[in-house]
Amino acid sequence: MRCIAESVDRIREAPPTPAPPGFSLRGFRPRDVPAVAGIVADALHEHYDTSLYHSLSQQWPSGFLVAADRSDTPIGFLLGVTQVEGEARILMFAVERDWRTRGVGTTLMTEFLARCRARGMRRSTLEVRLSNVPAIRFYARFRFGVTDLLRGYYSDGENGYQMTRDLP
Ligand SMILES: CC(C)(COP(=O)(O)OP(=O)(O)OC[C@H]1O[C@@H](n2cnc3c(N)ncnc32)[C@H](O)[C@@H]1OP(=O)(O)O)[C@@H](O)C(=O)NCCC(=O)NCCS
Known part of the structure:
Protein backbone atom coordinates (compact mmCIF):
# COMPACT_ATOMS: atom_id res chain seq x y z
CA MET A 1 0.00 0.00 0.00
CA ARG A 122 -12.01 8.67 -9.97
CA ARG A 123 -13.88 5.81 -8.33
CA SER A 124 -14.67 4.11 -5.06
CA THR A 125 -14.89 0.34 -4.58
CA LEU A 126 -15.96 -2.03 -1.81
CA GLU A 127 -16.74 -5.68 -1.14
CA VAL A 128 -19.92 -6.95 0.49
CA ARG A 129 -21.37 -10.36 1.37
CA LEU A 130 -24.19 -11.50 -0.94
CA SER A 131 -26.30 -12.12 2.18
CA ASN A 132 -25.87 -8.55 3.45
CA VAL A 133 -29.00 -7.20 1.81
CA PRO A 134 -29.33 -4.05 3.98
CA ALA A 135 -25.76 -2.99 3.12
CA ILE A 136 -26.21 -3.75 -0.61
CA ARG A 137 -29.40 -1.64 -0.61
CA PHE A 138 -27.57 1.14 1.24
CA TYR A 139 -24.72 1.12 -1.30
CA ALA A 140 -27.14 1.05 -4.24
CA ARG A 141 -28.73 4.21 -2.85
CA PHE A 142 -25.26 5.76 -3.08
CA ARG A 143 -25.05 4.61 -6.72
CA PHE A 144 -22.58 1.79 -6.16
CA GLY A 145 -23.21 -0.94 -8.75
CA VAL A 146 -22.12 -4.59 -8.76
CA THR A 147 -18.96 -4.94 -10.88
CA ASP A 148 -17.80 -8.46 -9.96
CA LEU A 149 -18.86 -11.67 -8.23
CA LEU A 150 -16.09 -12.76 -5.83
CA ARG A 151 -16.48 -16.52 -5.36
CA GLY A 152 -15.57 -17.78 -1.87
CA TYR A 153 -14.25 -14.33 -1.01
CA TYR A 154 -14.96 -14.54 2.73
CA SER A 155 -13.15 -16.81 5.19
CA ASP A 156 -16.34 -18.84 5.77
CA GLY A 157 -16.64 -19.45 2.01
CA GLU A 158 -19.45 -17.00 1.30
CA ASN A 159 -19.40 -15.22 -2.05
CA GLY A 160 -19.01 -11.47 -2.21
CA TYR A 161 -19.89 -8.71 -4.61
CA GLN A 162 -17.44 -6.07 -5.60
CA MET A 163 -19.36 -2.82 -5.92
CA THR A 164 -18.02 0.28 -7.63
CA ARG A 165 -19.07 3.86 -8.00
CA ASP A 166 -17.54 6.36 -10.39
CA LEU A 167 -16.86 9.77 -8.91
CA PRO A 168 -17.80 12.69 -11.13
C1 LIG B 1 -24.63 -0.57 6.49
C2 LIG B 1 -24.62 0.35 7.72
C3 LIG B 1 -23.20 0.85 7.94
C4 LIG B 1 -25.54 1.55 7.46
O1 LIG B 1 -25.45 2.42 8.59
P1 LIG B 1 -26.74 3.22 9.16
O2 LIG B 1 -26.25 4.19 10.15
O3 LIG B 1 -27.79 2.28 9.58
O4 LIG B 1 -27.17 3.99 7.82
P2 LIG B 1 -28.35 5.09 7.69
O5 LIG B 1 -29.09 5.23 8.96
O6 LIG B 1 -27.74 6.32 7.14
O7 LIG B 1 -29.23 4.45 6.57
C5 LIG B 1 -29.75 3.12 6.73
C6 LIG B 1 -31.18 3.09 6.29
O8 LIG B 1 -31.95 3.75 7.27
C7 LIG B 1 -32.73 4.74 6.65
N1 LIG B 1 -32.77 5.88 7.59
C8 LIG B 1 -31.82 6.81 7.77
N2 LIG B 1 -32.20 7.68 8.71
C9 LIG B 1 -33.42 7.24 9.15
C10 LIG B 1 -34.31 7.70 10.13
N3 LIG B 1 -34.06 8.78 10.86
N4 LIG B 1 -35.44 6.98 10.35
C11 LIG B 1 -35.70 5.87 9.61
N5 LIG B 1 -34.88 5.39 8.67
C12 LIG B 1 -33.77 6.07 8.45
C13 LIG B 1 -32.03 5.11 5.39
O9 LIG B 1 -32.94 5.60 4.41
C14 LIG B 1 -31.40 3.82 4.98
O10 LIG B 1 -32.25 3.05 4.20
P3 LIG B 1 -31.61 2.21 2.97
O11 LIG B 1 -30.39 1.53 3.49
O12 LIG B 1 -32.70 1.29 2.59
O13 LIG B 1 -31.27 3.18 1.92
C15 LIG B 1 -25.15 -0.39 8.98
O14 LIG B 1 -26.36 -1.01 8.66
C16 LIG B 1 -24.21 -1.43 9.56
O15 LIG B 1 -23.33 -1.11 10.36
N6 LIG B 1 -24.39 -2.70 9.18
C17 LIG B 1 -23.58 -3.80 9.74
C18 LIG B 1 -22.17 -3.75 9.21
C19 LIG B 1 -22.16 -3.86 7.71
O16 LIG B 1 -22.90 -4.64 7.12
N7 LIG B 1 -21.27 -3.08 7.09
C20 LIG B 1 -21.07 -3.12 5.66
C21 LIG B 1 -20.14 -4.23 5.33
S1 LIG B 1 -19.80 -4.25 3.59
Whole structure:
Protein backbone atom coordinates (compact mmCIF):
# COMPACT_ATOMS: atom_id res chain seq x y z
CA MET A 1 0.00 0.00 0.00
CA ARG A 2 1.25 3.48 -0.68
CA CYS A 3 0.18 6.95 0.22
CA ILE A 4 -0.76 9.11 -2.78
CA ALA A 5 -0.40 12.89 -2.46
CA GLU A 6 -1.30 13.05 1.21
CA SER A 7 -0.15 16.67 1.45
CA VAL A 8 -2.56 17.74 -1.32
CA ASP A 9 -5.38 16.09 0.61
CA ARG A 10 -5.12 18.55 3.47
CA ILE A 11 -5.25 21.56 1.19
CA ARG A 12 -8.22 20.56 -0.99
CA GLU A 13 -10.35 18.75 1.58
CA ALA A 14 -14.04 19.69 1.32
CA PRO A 15 -15.82 21.24 4.35
CA PRO A 16 -17.26 18.54 6.64
CA THR A 17 -20.75 17.14 5.97
CA PRO A 18 -23.21 18.40 8.64
CA ALA A 19 -24.32 15.50 10.85
CA PRO A 20 -27.86 15.04 12.26
CA PRO A 21 -28.17 15.80 15.99
CA GLY A 22 -26.63 13.44 18.55
CA PHE A 23 -23.35 12.72 16.87
CA SER A 24 -20.55 14.38 14.95
CA LEU A 25 -17.87 13.33 12.51
CA ARG A 26 -14.17 13.59 13.13
CA GLY A 27 -10.95 11.84 12.20
CA PHE A 28 -9.74 8.63 13.79
CA ARG A 29 -7.66 8.96 16.97
CA PRO A 30 -5.45 6.23 18.43
CA ARG A 31 -7.59 6.07 21.57
CA ASP A 32 -10.60 5.08 19.39
CA VAL A 33 -9.14 1.62 18.77
CA PRO A 34 -10.99 -0.30 21.54
CA ALA A 35 -14.38 1.17 20.57
CA VAL A 36 -13.79 0.70 16.83
CA ALA A 37 -12.56 -2.87 17.39
CA GLY A 38 -15.73 -3.53 19.42
CA ILE A 39 -17.94 -2.31 16.57
CA VAL A 40 -15.96 -4.45 14.10
CA ALA A 41 -16.31 -7.55 16.29
CA ASP A 42 -20.07 -7.11 16.68
CA ALA A 43 -20.99 -5.83 13.22
CA LEU A 44 -18.43 -7.51 10.97
CA HIS A 45 -17.50 -10.53 13.12
CA GLU A 46 -13.80 -9.85 12.61
CA HIS A 47 -11.03 -9.59 15.20
CA TYR A 48 -8.03 -7.70 13.90
CA ASP A 49 -4.81 -6.93 15.69
CA THR A 50 -5.03 -3.41 17.09
CA SER A 51 -1.88 -2.43 15.17
CA LEU A 52 -3.87 -2.77 11.92
CA TYR A 53 -6.02 0.26 12.77
CA HIS A 54 -2.94 2.34 13.53
CA SER A 55 -1.13 1.40 10.32
CA LEU A 56 -4.23 1.88 8.13
CA SER A 57 -4.94 5.26 9.71
CA GLN A 58 -1.47 6.41 8.67
CA GLN A 59 -1.95 5.25 5.08
CA TRP A 60 -4.69 7.84 4.38
CA PRO A 61 -5.58 9.72 7.60
CA SER A 62 -8.49 11.63 6.02
CA GLY A 63 -10.01 8.36 4.78
CA PHE A 64 -10.59 7.05 8.31
CA LEU A 65 -13.77 8.79 9.50
CA VAL A 66 -15.31 8.31 12.93
CA ALA A 67 -18.85 9.20 14.05
CA ALA A 68 -18.79 9.98 17.76
CA ASP A 69 -21.61 10.51 20.26
CA ARG A 70 -21.87 13.49 22.62
CA SER A 71 -19.32 11.95 24.99
CA ASP A 72 -16.93 11.55 22.02
CA THR A 73 -17.25 7.74 22.00
CA PRO A 74 -17.15 6.21 18.49
CA ILE A 75 -20.55 4.88 17.37
CA GLY A 76 -19.62 4.20 13.76
CA PHE A 77 -16.75 4.55 11.34
CA LEU A 78 -15.72 4.26 7.72
CA LEU A 79 -12.18 3.23 6.84
CA GLY A 80 -11.04 3.86 3.28
CA VAL A 81 -7.66 3.11 1.74
CA THR A 82 -5.93 4.05 -1.51
CA GLN A 83 -4.21 0.94 -2.86
CA VAL A 84 -4.70 1.82 -6.54
CA GLU A 85 -4.08 5.34 -7.82
CA GLY A 86 -7.32 7.25 -8.36
CA GLU A 87 -9.33 4.62 -6.47
CA ALA A 88 -10.64 4.71 -2.90
CA ARG A 89 -11.45 1.28 -1.47
CA ILE A 90 -13.80 1.10 1.48
CA LEU A 91 -12.18 -1.50 3.68
CA MET A 92 -14.47 -1.34 6.72
CA PHE A 93 -17.75 0.43 7.37
CA ALA A 94 -20.04 -0.17 10.34
CA VAL A 95 -22.38 1.57 12.76
CA GLU A 96 -23.20 0.36 16.26
CA ARG A 97 -26.52 -1.53 16.35
CA ASP A 98 -28.40 0.96 18.52
CA TRP A 99 -27.44 3.81 16.21
CA ARG A 100 -28.47 2.25 12.89
CA THR A 101 -31.15 3.74 10.61
CA ARG A 102 -30.61 7.17 12.17
CA GLY A 103 -28.49 8.62 9.40
CA VAL A 104 -25.00 7.88 10.80
CA GLY A 105 -24.00 5.68 7.86
CA THR A 106 -25.36 8.18 5.33
CA THR A 107 -23.40 11.00 6.97
CA LEU A 108 -20.18 8.95 7.01
CA MET A 109 -20.57 7.88 3.37
CA THR A 110 -21.49 11.38 2.15
CA GLU A 111 -18.44 12.88 3.82
CA PHE A 112 -16.19 10.08 2.61
CA LEU A 113 -17.25 10.54 -1.03
CA ALA A 114 -16.74 14.31 -0.70
CA ARG A 115 -13.18 13.67 0.52
CA CYS A 116 -12.56 11.26 -2.36
CA ARG A 117 -13.69 13.89 -4.86
CA ALA A 118 -11.62 16.60 -3.16
CA ARG A 119 -8.61 14.36 -3.56
CA GLY A 120 -9.30 13.79 -7.25
CA MET A 121 -10.28 10.12 -6.91
CA ARG A 122 -12.01 8.67 -9.97
CA ARG A 123 -13.88 5.81 -8.33
CA SER A 124 -14.67 4.11 -5.06
CA THR A 125 -14.89 0.34 -4.58
CA LEU A 126 -15.96 -2.03 -1.81
CA GLU A 127 -16.74 -5.68 -1.14
CA VAL A 128 -19.92 -6.95 0.49
CA ARG A 129 -21.37 -10.36 1.37
CA LEU A 130 -24.19 -11.50 -0.94
CA SER A 131 -26.30 -12.12 2.18
CA ASN A 132 -25.87 -8.55 3.45
CA VAL A 133 -29.00 -7.20 1.81
CA PRO A 134 -29.33 -4.05 3.98
CA ALA A 135 -25.76 -2.99 3.12
CA ILE A 136 -26.21 -3.75 -0.61
CA ARG A 137 -29.40 -1.64 -0.61
CA PHE A 138 -27.57 1.14 1.24
CA TYR A 139 -24.72 1.12 -1.30
CA ALA A 140 -27.14 1.05 -4.24
CA ARG A 141 -28.73 4.21 -2.85
CA PHE A 142 -25.26 5.76 -3.08
CA ARG A 143 -25.05 4.61 -6.72
CA PHE A 144 -22.58 1.79 -6.16
CA GLY A 145 -23.21 -0.94 -8.75
CA VAL A 146 -22.12 -4.59 -8.76
CA THR A 147 -18.96 -4.94 -10.88
CA ASP A 148 -17.80 -8.46 -9.96
CA LEU A 149 -18.86 -11.67 -8.23
CA LEU A 150 -16.09 -12.76 -5.83
CA ARG A 151 -16.48 -16.52 -5.36
CA GLY A 152 -15.57 -17.78 -1.87
CA TYR A 153 -14.25 -14.33 -1.01
CA TYR A 154 -14.96 -14.54 2.73
CA SER A 155 -13.15 -16.81 5.19
CA ASP A 156 -16.34 -18.84 5.77
CA GLY A 157 -16.64 -19.45 2.01
CA GLU A 158 -19.45 -17.00 1.30
CA ASN A 159 -19.40 -15.22 -2.05
CA GLY A 160 -19.01 -11.47 -2.21
CA TYR A 161 -19.89 -8.71 -4.61
CA GLN A 162 -17.44 -6.07 -5.60
CA MET A 163 -19.36 -2.82 -5.92
CA THR A 164 -18.02 0.28 -7.63
CA ARG A 165 -19.07 3.86 -8.00
CA ASP A 166 -17.54 6.36 -10.39
CA LEU A 167 -16.86 9.77 -8.91
CA PRO A 168 -17.80 12.69 -11.13
C1 LIG B 1 -24.63 -0.57 6.49
C2 LIG B 1 -24.62 0.35 7.72
C3 LIG B 1 -23.20 0.85 7.94
C4 LIG B 1 -25.54 1.55 7.46
O1 LIG B 1 -25.45 2.42 8.59
P1 LIG B 1 -26.74 3.22 9.16
O2 LIG B 1 -26.25 4.19 10.15
O3 LIG B 1 -27.79 2.28 9.58
O4 LIG B 1 -27.17 3.99 7.82
P2 LIG B 1 -28.35 5.09 7.69
O5 LIG B 1 -29.09 5.23 8.96
O6 LIG B 1 -27.74 6.32 7.14
O7 LIG B 1 -29.23 4.45 6.57
C5 LIG B 1 -29.75 3.12 6.73
C6 LIG B 1 -31.18 3.09 6.29
O8 LIG B 1 -31.95 3.75 7.27
C7 LIG B 1 -32.73 4.74 6.65
N1 LIG B 1 -32.77 5.88 7.59
C8 LIG B 1 -31.82 6.81 7.77
N2 LIG B 1 -32.20 7.68 8.71
C9 LIG B 1 -33.42 7.24 9.15
C10 LIG B 1 -34.31 7.70 10.13
N3 LIG B 1 -34.06 8.78 10.86
N4 LIG B 1 -35.44 6.98 10.35
C11 LIG B 1 -35.70 5.87 9.61
N5 LIG B 1 -34.88 5.39 8.67
C12 LIG B 1 -33.77 6.07 8.45
C13 LIG B 1 -32.03 5.11 5.39
O9 LIG B 1 -32.94 5.60 4.41
C14 LIG B 1 -31.40 3.82 4.98
O10 LIG B 1 -32.25 3.05 4.20
P3 LIG B 1 -31.61 2.21 2.97
O11 LIG B 1 -30.39 1.53 3.49
O12 LIG B 1 -32.70 1.29 2.59
O13 LIG B 1 -31.27 3.18 1.92
C15 LIG B 1 -25.15 -0.39 8.98
O14 LIG B 1 -26.36 -1.01 8.66
C16 LIG B 1 -24.21 -1.43 9.56
O15 LIG B 1 -23.33 -1.11 10.36
N6 LIG B 1 -24.39 -2.70 9.18
C17 LIG B 1 -23.58 -3.80 9.74
C18 LIG B 1 -22.17 -3.75 9.21
C19 LIG B 1 -22.16 -3.86 7.71
O16 LIG B 1 -22.90 -4.64 7.12
N7 LIG B 1 -21.27 -3.08 7.09
C20 LIG B 1 -21.07 -3.12 5.66
C21 LIG B 1 -20.14 -4.23 5.33
S1 LIG B 1 -19.80 -4.25 3.59
